[in-house]
Amino acid sequence: MALVAEMPNRINVSDFNLACTLECGQAFRWSRSADGWFEGVVGKEIWHLRQPSPGVVAAAVPAAGITRYLSLDVSLADILASFPDDPHLLQAAKDHAGLRVIRQEPWECLASFIASSSKQIVQIRQIVRLLSERFGEPIDDTHHTFPTASAIARASHQQLWDCKLGFRAKNLLAAAQMIDSGKLDLNGLQSMEYDRALEELIKLPGVGEKIANCTLLFSCGFNHAFPIDVWIERSLRRIYFPRKKRVTARDLRAFTRTHFGPYAGWAQQYLFFSERTWKDGPS
């Protein structure tokens, strides 16, 4: 990777773990090479990032947006201090110290999670790669931007199906067409009240509370949005309702809206990553 060998910028960071942040399942276009560099496409740029030591991020990219994208401008100490006195959560935050919720582009985030429905992360990454290769703009010989809603809206159902979307193809197509036609302004969501933004997103086909909350948390700045997927649901039931047999989705939603505080979404990421790595065995 010749580019990377050329004098990367060095950014001083505290309370930050690059690998945790990029590999915890919130974004799908990052890959790590054997020499420790992470490569990803952000907007129209190809970024190369590495963390040679805990307090430093090396960035071989012309990107002033790194601090914003990685949420390096927020105090993780303040976020952790806002968490409830909850030993399970505090342990998860300790196990994955430095994990931050990053700030993604709303359409890419929404589209990726529409594709994620009942899919494994490895498959989601493949779908996102195929969509980018076939409908994104080329950046160089091997990299493409994530396709715009307009580009997806102009695709045929069969073309999207061929990107391994399966039954999700019609949802992604319809959602792209609604956004392309202006029926929903994704960039306006962040200035709405949370409940209203959630309501707007759920109008899109193939978007329920889980995908809407992922979009609001990972790309619209709603730090308390708490996506409940199969992993988190399993974790919540085991940790917080161990002896209660009848726990409905409504019960879980009510619990997560009150227990975790204003940065519930960050808490969710710690619990999510813990649940996955716990299942996979000690790392």
Next chain:
DNA sequence: TGCCAGGCCTGTC
């Protein structure tokens, strides 16, 4: 080979 995956939608009770 069979289960299950960062769900959503519809019908039924």
Next chain:
DNA sequence: GACAGGCATGGC
């Protein structure tokens, strides 16, 4: 409101 079944496909 709660719950079951269907939807496509592929990793493990």
